[in-house]
Amino acid sequence: MEDVNIVEQITLSDYKYGFISDIENDTAPKGLSEDTVRFISEKKKEPKFMLDWRLKAYRYWLKMKEPEWANVKYPPIDYQDIYYYAAPKNSSEGPKSLEEVDPEIRKTFEKLGIPLAEQQKLAGIAVDAVLDSVSVATTFKGKLSELGIIFCSMSDAVQNHPDLIEKYIGTVVPSTDNYFAALNSAVFSDGSFCYIPKGVRCPMELSTYFRINAKSSGQFERTLIVAEEGAYVSYLEGCSAPMRDENQLHAAVVELIAEKNAEIKYSTVQNWYPGDKEGKGGIYNFVTKRGMCRGDNSKISWTQVETGSAITWKYPSCILKGDNSVGEFYSVALTNNYQQADTGTKMMHLGKNTKSRIVSKGISAGKSQNSYRGLVSVNTKATNSRNYSQCDSLLIGDKCGAHTFPYIDIGNKSSVVEHEATTSKISDDIIFYCNQRGISTEDAVGLIVNGYAKEVLNQLPMEFAVEAQKLLAISLEGSVG
Amino acid sequence: MSLLKIENLKVNINGNQIIKGINLEVNAGEIHAIMGPNGSGKSTLANVLAGREDYIVTEGSVTYMGKNLFDMASEVRAREGIFLAFQYPVEIPGVSNANFMRTALNELRKFRNEEPLDAMDFLQLMREKAKLVEIDKTFLNRSVNEGFSGGEKKRNEIFQMAMLQPKLAILDETDSGLDIDALKIVANGVNKLSNENNAFVVITHYQRLLDYIIPDFVHVLYKGQIVKSGTKKLALELEEKGYDWIKKEIDM
Numbered sequence: 001m002e003d004v005n006i007v008e009q010i011t012l013s014d015y016k017y018g019f020i021s022d023i024e025n026d027t028a029p030k031g032l033s034e035d036t037v038r039f040i041s042e043k044k045k046e047p048k049f050m051l052d053w054r055l056k057a058y059r060y061w062l063k064m065k066e067p068e069w070a071n072v073k074y075p076p077i078d079y080q081d082i083y084y085y086a087a088p089k090n091s092s093e094g095p096k097s098l099e100e101v102d103p104e105i106r107k108t109f110e111k112l113g114i115p116l117a118e119q120q121k122l123a124g125i126a127v128d129a130v131l132d133s134v135s136v137a138t139t140f141k142g143k144l145s146e147l148g149i150i151f152c153s154m155s156d157a158v159q160n161h162p163d164l165i166e167k168y169i170g171t172v173v174p175s176t177d178n179y180f181a182a183l184n185s186a187v188f189s190d191g192s193f194c195y196i197p198k199g200v201r202c203p204m205e206l207s208t209y210f211r212i213n214a215k216s217s218g219q220f221e222r223t224l225i226v227a228e229e230g231a232y233v234s235y236l237e238g239c240s241a242p243m244r245d246e247n248q249l250h251a252a253v254v255e256l257i258a259e260k261n262a263e264i265k266y267s268t269v270q271n272w273y274p275g276d277k278e279g280k281g282g283i284y285n286f287v288t289k290r291g292m293c294r295g296d297n298s299k300i301s302w303t304q305v306e307t308g309s310a311i312t313w314k315y316p317s318c319i320l321k322g323d324n325s326v327g328e329f330y331s332v333a334l335t336n337n338y339q340q341a342d343t344g345t346k347m348m349h350l351g352k353n354t355k356s357r358i359v360s361k362g363i364s365a366g367k368s369q370n371s372y373r374g375l376v377s378v379n380t381k382a383t384n385s386r387n388y389s390q391c392d393s394l395l396i397g398d399k400c401g402a403h404t405f406p407y408i409d410i411g412n413k414s415s416v417v418e419h420e421a422t423t424s425k426i427s428d429d430i431i432f433y434c435n436q437r438g439i440s441t442e443d444a445v446g447l448i449v450n451g452y453a454k455e456v457l458n459q460l461p462m463e464f465a466v467e468a469q470k471l472l473a474i475s476l477e478g479s480v481g
Numbered sequence: 482m483s484l485l486k487i488e489n490l491k492v493n494i495n496g497n498q499i500i501k502g503i504n505l506e507v508n509a510g511e512i513h514a515i516m517g518p519n520g521s522g523k524s525t526l527a528n529v530l531a532g533r534e535d536y537i538v539t540e541g542s543v544t545y546m547g548k549n550l551f552d553m554a555s556e557v558r559a560r561e562g563i564f565l566a567f568q569y570p571v572e573i574p575g576v577s578n579a580n581f582m583r584t585a586l587n588e589l590r591k592f593r594n595e596e597p598l599d600a601m602d603f604l605q606l607m608r609e610k611a612k613l614v615e616i617d618k619t620f621l622n623r624s625v626n627e628g629f630s631g632g633e634k635k636r637n638e639i640f641q642m643a644m645l646q647p648k649l650a651i652l653d654e655t656d657s658g659l660d661i662d663a664l665k666i667v668a669n670g671v672n673k674l675s676n677e678n679n680a681f682v683v684i685t686h687y688q689r690l691l692d693y694i695i696p697d698f699v700h701v702l703y704k705g706q707i708v709k710s711g712t713k714k715l716a717l718e719l720e721e722k723g724y725d726w727i728k729k730e731i732d733m
Contacts, residue, residue, distance in 0.1 A: 018665050424574070428534075432569045437585040437641065438559035438592070447584055451575025452625070 006090040028085035034058060037186050040085045044155050047162050057175035057185030064179045070342040071371040071403055072311050082249060084187045084220070144202075150195040151206055154222050154355030157193035164195060168226055172255040172292045172319070180286040180313075182249040188222035188253065196231035196262075205461050207236035221252040229295060234265040235268035236464055248273075250309075251286045255339065260295025260322065265303070267460050268316075269468050270474075272308035279338025279367075282310025289316035293325035293351075301328040302345065303459040305468040307475040310339060310380035315373065317346035320354035320382070327356040330456040330469075334449075334475050335400070343404075344374035349382040349415070358389040361453050364400035365476060376419075387416075393423045394447065394452050396476070424452075446473035482509045483544075484649050484680050485530075490541035492522075492529050499525045501705035502541070507649065510677040514691055514716060515684045517702035518724040523684045524568060526702070527653040531565040532558050550576060557712070559585075560592035562679075566638035566655050573625040578637070581625045582644050589645060610643040614670045632663040639670040646674070651682045656690040668693030688720035701727055710729030 028039045037058050041051040066077070115444055144151050150161060158165050175185035196202055250272065256264045266289075274283025285308075292299035302316040318327030331344035347356035356376065364370040376387045393402035408417055426448055434444035449472050450457065457465050485507040500522045507513055517523050528536065529536045530543065532555025543550040545563065555560065573581065574589050587597040598606070607621055614636045626634050626677035642650055652671070656664055671694050677683060683694055691699070699716045701709040703724075708731050709715065719727070 427571070429571045430573055432531075432533055433567065433573070434553065434585075435555040436559050436567075437581070437645070438556050438567050439584055439587040440556050440588075443584065443588070447576055447581070448573060451573070451577075451580070454575055 008348075008410075016395075019346065023283045030083055031080040032058075032082070032084060032187065036084050040187055040189065043085060044075035044158065046158050048187075049162070049166050050158050053170070053175065054186050054188075057182050058187075060176045061179065061182035061186055064182055066179050070373070071369065071405075072313060072340040072342050074311055074340075077249060077284070079183075079412070081215065083294040085189055117370055120213050120454070125342075128265070143274050146203075147200050147203070149199040149200060149202055150193065152193055153189040154188070154193050154224070157224075161193070164226070165193070165224070165294040168224055168255070169222075169258060170255075170380075172257060172290050173253050173288050179289060181253050181288040183249045184220045184222060184253045184288070188220045190473050191222040191224075191252070192234065193223070194225040194233060194470065196227045196233045197232045200228075201231070202233040204243065205234050205236050206236065219248070219250045219252070221250075222441075223252070223254040224257075225255070225264055225266070226257045227259060227298075229259045230261045230365070231259070232263045234267070234461060236267045236269075238269045238271075238464070238467075248282075249286070252288070254287070254289040254316075256291030256297065258291065258293050258298035258300050262295060263299040264291060265301045266291070266316070267464055268302075268304040269460075269464060270304065270306045270308050270312075271471055273310075274308050274339050274475075275310040275337065277337050278303050279310070283308065284311045285309035286311075287314040289314065290319065290346075291327070291457065292319045293316070293322050293327060293354075295325075296322040296351070297324045298322050299326040299328075301330070301459070303328075303330040303456065304332070304343075305453075305456070305460070305471065306331070306333040306341060306343060307471050309341075309471060312339075312343050314343045315345055317348070318356065319348045320356065320385075321350045322354075322450070323351040324353045324355075325351055326354070328459075329356075329358045329360070330459045331360045332453040332456045332472070333361070333370055333372075334363040334472060335365070335370045336475055337366040337368060339366075339368040341369070342371040342373055344372045346375040347377070347387060349378040349385040352381070352383050352385070354382055354385045356385075356387045358391070359455055360391045361387075361456055362391075362393045362402050363449060363452070363472075363476075364402050365394070367399045369401045369403070371405060373405040373407075375407040375409070376417055376435075377407075377409040378411050378415045383414045384410050385412075385415040387418065389417075389419045391419070391421045392452070394449070395423065395425045442473075442476075445476050449473070449476060483507075484509050484546060485550075485682075486542075486544040488542050488544075489589050490526075490529070490543060491539045492525060493537045493539050494525065498539070499502050499705055500529070503705070503707055505700065505704075505707065507680045507682060508699060509648070509680055511696060511698065512675060512681045512696045514694075514699045514706075515682060515702055516686070516688075516695035516699060516716065516730070517679055519686070520701045523686075523694075523702050523707040524653055527565055527651045527682075530558075530651060531555060531563060556588070559645075560589050561688065564642050564645055564647030564650045566635075566642060566650065566652040568653040568655075568657065570634040570638055572627045572629075574627050576625050577622050578625055579604075579621045580606065583703050585641070586644060589603075606644065610640055612642045613643050616640060631658040632660065635659055635667060636663065643670060643674055646679075648679050649682070650674075650679065651684065653684050654686060655683075656685055656687065664690060665693060675688060688716045691716045691730065703727055703731055704721060 029037055032422055035056050041054055165393060173181050176183055225235060258264050272283035272285055293300055300318050306312055316329060320327050327347050333341045333343050335341045345358055358374060360372045362370040362372055372391045378385050391404050397403055402423060404421055406419055431441055431444055450469050457468055459470055483506060487503055487505040490500055490503045515523055583603055590597055616636055626637060655667055696713055699711050700707045
């Protein structure tokens with residue numbers, strides 16, 4: 001059958017961004033202990049509250065168990081066989097300008113197509129670039145600080161804005177929230193901090209490029225975004241990682257806080273190394289992302305395009321605490337070869353008249369497994385709340401799987417929750433129809449997949465949407481014969 | 482000029498021989514009608530020419546513009562000018578007619594070493610061709626065939642044909658399921674596109690369509706072979722006497 005050919009062809013696609021750059025590391029000894037936590041905190045010259053917070057998380061983590069409920073399978077992780085801290089060696093002084101940045105690092109970014117220099121001004125993007133664990137370059141700080149916006153690495157924020165960090169960190173994702181969040185809280189290496197003061201509309205898209213680079217150095221990003229009353233910010237996060245044989249652990253935490261009338265838009269394009277055709281290698285991506293609509297009329301919107309990682313465990317969620325607050329989740333999750341994704345969202349309606357919207361588009365190819373897992377919970381006090389969920393699955397070939405696990409929990413009678421789901425398949429008939437119009441099979445799949453994901457891609461800022469479209473096509477390259 | 486030459490073609494599907502030795506030559510400027518009762522192999526012939534994979538050619542040859550047709554992948558055949566108007570056009574959710582046609586047309590242009598058509602020229606061309614088959618402009622933004630009526634799908638096929646301007650167009654029962662008005666629109670589209678440089682192979686079960694598209698040749702396909710060829714008169718004779726007339730003659 002043609003299906004069989006299709007599936008076999010799927011495994012022919014290769015990861016295009018795989019390479020290893022040769023940068024010296026200032027590395028903590030392998031393994032996790034209180035000493036590791038202290039080492040990290042000391043390296044970063046952190047105030048005492050931060051160390052205490054980390055240690056508390058570490059001690060709690062020791063008592064926790066790795067979650068097993070997700071629809072993913074992987075060999076046990078040896079947490080003592082991981083490096084928890086690696087910094088580019090020459091960074092202790094800190095570069096004053098882009099010219100001072102290690103040429104190797106700059107080359108890495110160039111290969112990834114990240115414009116670090118003048119192009120940024122034209123593109124209107126300020127990049128807080130994270131290579132391994134330490135920020136190597138930050139631009140546009142000046143322009144942003146005129147508006148009172150703080151956009152810096154987490155390490156800088158802990159040192160320069162300890163009051164803000166102490167006030168907000170862990171308020172949305174407590175250090176004891178779950179196994180991976182606790183681990184992150186203990187050993188988080190770096191990440192971004194963003195603070196938009198009252199009434200300020202951030203004039204540019206903020207973006208961070210994460211990148212795993214050092215061998216076996218788990219990556220523990222921690223990002224915190226606070227939008228004060230009436231503030232607005234759109235934040236972009238993009239990932240790509242070099243080719244690796246070993247599995248690498250990635251456990252990030254992102255916390256968003258939107259005060260009254262504030263809005264935060266958080267967009268992700270995730271393209272970590274997914275492993276090879278036989279399912280060897282690839283990143284384990286265990287992420288906790290949560291936003292809190294704390295004030296009335298606030299809004300948080302998550303958009304994600306997930307194409308990478310061997311395993312994805314990720315549920316960007318919204319706590320709709322303020323009355324009339326709005327939470328949105330738009331997701332495209334693509335799995336190929338042996339990738340496994342268990343992703344979705346939680347919408348927790350606490351305030352009155354709160355609204356949420358979930359649009360999830362899963363695409364499975366190869367021998368991959370793709371699950372949507374979502375919870376919509378409406379509190380007894382959250383009267384007149386509404387949710388609309390749409391979960392679609394697209395299958396390519398007949399050796400992959402798509403699963404949907406929707407949980408709904410409604411505590412009052414005036415709220416309305418709607419759920420729609422579809423499953424479709426790229427059939428041989430559709431492919432032949434496209435071929436007969438002169439469109440190659442690969443282009444046909446790209447066309448169909450992008451059409452299918454359009455509703456989500458439309459939510460991304462323009463330049464990201466184009467990149468995401470390409471990424472979907474690249475990820476499925478050679479997937480259909 | 483000979484566009485298509487089929488010699489002693491034999492085709493199997495799942496081990497069953499459906500086409501049992503067909504010979505047919507189609508020259509530029511000609512319209513051929515292929516008629517025949519259900520199950521005679523008409524659609525199989527159309528699909529084999531278009532390059533569908535489940536069909537296995539066991540014998541014979543097909544030469545298209547001097548080249549071996551079977552050396553070309555189906556998308557290459559399309560770019561070389563072979564167009565199949567499908568009997569059952571598929572729906573492609575999320576892909577607009579405009580986007581679909583633009584991709585197809587630009588693939589064709591790339592094949593001919595031409596620059597892609599810019600958005601404005603493309604839009605103008607679409608509007609012009611849409612008029613030809615009397616389809617509404619709003620249809621161009623709708624997903625390919627999604628939620629289309631049977632008649633709309635068939636008109637969309639003719640619209641696509643008009644956009645791509647093939648050298649050899651094969652219409653696989655395009656008339657089935659059409660009311661008389663839609664039939665006239667489809668026929669009118671074909672007549673306007675027909676010229677001395679292209680050829681049409683019109684597959685149909687009924688004579689009706691041939692009142693509007695006048696064929697130069699009519700062939701009757703029965704049990705996988707062309708059993709009778711003639712002019713337009715043959716179609717009328719068939720209409721009058723029915724396929725039983727042919728069946729009797731052959732089966733005797």
